[in-house]
Amino acid sequence: MSPQEKILAAFLEDELPAFDISRKEDRQILMLLSESISLERQGRDGNYRTVTITEDSDGKISAHSIKLSNVFYADLAKQIELLSKAFGVLPIAALLKFTGGFLAVLAVFLPMMKLEFNEQDAKILLAIYKLHQKEFSAEEVESEFQGLGFQLITPEKMNASLVKLANTKVIRSLGHGKYLRMESLQYKR
Numbered sequence: 001m002s003p004q005e006k007i008l009a010a011f012l013e014d015e016l017p018a019f020d021i022s023r024k025e026d027r028q029i030l031m032l033l034s035e036s037i038s039l040e041r042q043g044r045d046g047n048y049r050t051v052t053i054t055e056d057s058d059g060k061i062s063a064h065s066i067k068l069s070n071v072f073y074a075d076l077a078k079q080i081e082l083l084s085k086a087f088g089v090l091p092i093a094a095l096l097k098f099t100g101g102f103l104a105v106l107a108v109f110l111p112m113m114k115l116e117f118n119e120q121d122a123k124i125l126l127a128i129y130k131l132h133q134k135e136f137s138a139e140e141v142e143s144e145f146q147g148l149g150f151q152l153i154t155p156e157k158m159n160a161s162l163v164k165l166a167n168t169k170v171i172r173s174l175g176h177g178k179y180l181r182m183e184s185l186q187y188k189r
Helices: 003-013 026-038 076-086 093-115 119-129 138-147 156-168
Strands: 047-053 061-067 114-117 133-136 171-175 180-181 184-188
Touching: 003 026, 003 093, 026 093, 047 119, 047 133, 061 076, 114 119, 119 138, 119 156, 119 184, 133 138, 138 156, 156 171
Parallel strands: 047 184
Antiparallel strands: 047 061, 061 114, 133 180, 171 180
């Protein structure tokens, strides 16, 4: 059994009371889940991350990021393909357990994948979005921030937000006040 299968087996035994790895049916379910869920970090090519910036009707700016790749990658197309193949092999009870296992994995990990940003960070994200550039400088962000009509913040607060955004891998510091946007940004009004 691979390390991923061991982790999934322990998780399923914890979450699904009827799951028993010693049963052939449940081992088949584990193998199907293991084929459609990857518990490893995805590389740059398979890394789907987005920050959504929202401006409410009262003008309040908020932002959140959902990083599926930080926890696991679930190939839903493969999940459906495997499920259709399993219809001929597994009884209905096993198929329900398979689907229940997949949903249990989603239910536990989904809250861990969402990161909320405070209003200051969200405003800085909006300024970065409005730059429409992959590479930018702290000065450009500050200029755009002011151009959006937001109340000025100190250079220390600006730097603190940029460091937080770099730590959460939304942006990457290139040194000397230069940054690279790592995630796609969406703006909703």
